[in-house]
Amino acid sequence: MNTKYLIKQFEDKPLAHYAYAIVSGGEMVLIDPARNPQPYYDFAKEQDVKIVGVVETHPHADFVSSHLEISLTTGATVYTSKLVGAEYPHHGFDDGDKMNIGSVKLKSLNTPGHSPDSICVVLEGEGKDIAVFTGDTLFIGDCGRPDLRETARKITATREALAKEMFHSLRNRLMPLNDDVLVYPAHGAGTLCGKGLSEANSSTMGAEKLTNWSLQKCTEEEFVKQLMADQPFIPKYFGFDVALNKKGANDFLAGISGVPRLEKINDEFDAHKLEADVIIIDTRPQQQFKAAHFANSINIQIGGKFETWLGSIINPIEWFYLTAETESQLTELIERIAKIGYEAQIKGAFVGSFDTTIPSFLDLTNFSAHQTDYTIIDIRNMSEVSEKQIFETAIHIPLAELRERVKEIPTEKPIVVHCAGGYRSAIGSSIINNSLAGKAVYDLGEAVTAF
Template sequence: MIIEQFKDEFLAHYSYAIVSECEQKIVLIDPSRNPEPYYEFAKQFEAEIIGVIETHPHADFVSSHLEIHQHTGATIYAHSLTGVAYPFTPFDEGEEINFGKIKLKSLHTPGHSPDSISIVLEHNGQDKAVFTGDTLFIGDCGRPDLRESVGNLQAKREELAKKMFHSLRDKMMKLDDDVLVYPAHGSGTLCGKALSTANSSTIGAEKVGNWSLQEMTEEDFVKELTTDQPFIPKYFGFDVDLNRKGAAEFKPQIEKVKTIVNPDPESLNPAIVVVDTRPENLFKEGHLPGAINIVYGKKFETWLGSIVKPAERFYLTAANEEQLQELIGRTASIGYEDFIEAAFVTHTGDVIMPVMPLEYFMASPDDFTIIDVRNENEVKKKTVFKGSLNIPLGELRERIKEVPAGKPIVVHCAGGSRSAAGSSIIAAELGAEIPVYDLGGAVRDFNQAEK
């Protein structure tokens, strides 16, 4: 038996292949949008992919379960409560999948969602591992507030938090201490708030180190779990519904994205936003009118799906062809590839952002309107500038009218990447009336000064 863990570092997502070497068969759990890595892995063992298990309809990425089924004939397994639109076999509490010496057993573990399951792997008659989806993470458990308005089954966060309390204690903690824990996410995901950087653990270790498994009342657990969860990106509800339907095939979707060479700016539709992924210094030196600077980096998908709402058309542009093609694929990982009006490489543009007058700002901060685009829970922990106005980046386009235009504007976040996007959004609206500056990485100096 082999357990192979695959990682999407950008979305902090783990998926799994379970191999029966004696039968040369594979079952996948929570696969990413691009199925090619799983096909290549199967070829290494000359093995057949016979099943794909969805622990729940994921909110933060698009799964390739339907495409894998269509290409390999693999059976898709999910809980019957999910209400899917694709052909599947119910994998409810007590159901089993047997292949080789492996038995996969379904546990219904609601809490992150009403239809969440965890999968216990039994080998040679002993429980060896549990694939916990978004129920139990390393150091944390899944957030309960993503199904209040999406999916076929909706539930209030307090109701799901209570279910999580019991799922962890009545199901997870009943497993043997030496059972390995393999979650669907690691540190960096927005599906929890305090995940470890580790990619696996054991039930015994989690009983010791995971706050959610400690002795406490249900009331205290619910209060802790529902407090200070991360923000919810705009695309999360869209992905839940798309995963319930099953996404279109990855490669054809990528290939049909329209790419253009050296577009005339006059030919672009001014009503369609330009997502410019170049480094912030290049963007500031020259970009297209109305462009938003979502910098190429580890969190591109998260901020694209937080700033641009589902079904909104956008142009995608990058510093070079290699990055452009990569970003088209990463856009597809959250199901946004159909919304790309066209993709192209950009080197400059006619719109220039002013250079931050740092010395003047340090001497006279009251002469500026300071916009803090961090999330509310970050601001609660620490305010960098007194009198600043907090509008989280994911809400900024919708709340742009709240930004006063009486004084020059300085935008900051925690480290510099979000302020590049935030300042570009505000500049697109107010830049013709008043200077808009990005404090960028210089905010770290102010953070240090506060210590």
């Protein structure tokens, strides 16, 4: 093992996010830290080192960073590109800028493309480049999407302009790095910051030059066309998080401890104590939800990409209630919600039992034999529908757009909602149920896999 420096990767699986610690000579620098800073404090204590710096490769859209909190707590300097226009105390870190950590150095490369202010960070030791921390510029098997800054309030840039910049950043800034340079991205497979990432959590520049589509020989026009095609949807919270990261978020623990806890719900609980026009995010398993739930509830289950779907359905600054099966799950969920900066929107959080709903379940035999007797709503993403249409008569409304487009759904027939495996259809059917009161709405659930 190299005794002069240490690289530690931290993974947040639900958000497919990677943060990094670089340790050398009793000092530690963090790159793109997640909202909860405690794991980094614990690691610094374990290594008996001092956190002296935090690097932000860009203002992140898909999660809230703890860079400001870490700086205020430890005295570490925050480094980011001057192009960010960061509103927190920081040190500009752009082309030609370097910082020393023990016996190694970090140097900045401006790599616009995913955002106009993106940088990549090269680790240099003993006169050679060892690794590059690529943020959302270069992923394993892909590169960052260029279309997230068109809705980021004042920090906007067109996707076409950024796609062209990405073409040149990859070729002029990253491809000249030696083949043995290690590649450490900010995200892995499952992120919405790219469209075709590998399951691998690291690579080398040599391997990426051979296999990554975005580094292959092509014209700028061909690259732009391929990069802009079939990008995933953009969750509602992305622009909000860009602005929040540019400003710097409040302390993590203060945010989650400030969430109001309502008294435990029981059979005698008066549901009218909840404000009728505030959405309830019910995170229990779908079978429990279907059996009984309060009105105005959306069933986003605790498993899966909970925070991504919450931030895709609930608008920034929109109030909501949160409920779960247990207190421990409730605590976990509040922490996960804080990762996207939505903790201040929780009107109240509670656990308990429910007895206000009459369950209704789809007759699968009848549905299979008489599909035209139902209005079928396909809530999968556009790319999924393009690849395979499950029901010929289905109306396609992506889940992320469903709350805004539910009035487009015909109501003359019973409504059946499906996705690819059942997780999203539980969300979708509950959204439609709220908006089309009195109509028959069914969730096809996991049964979709039989069609």
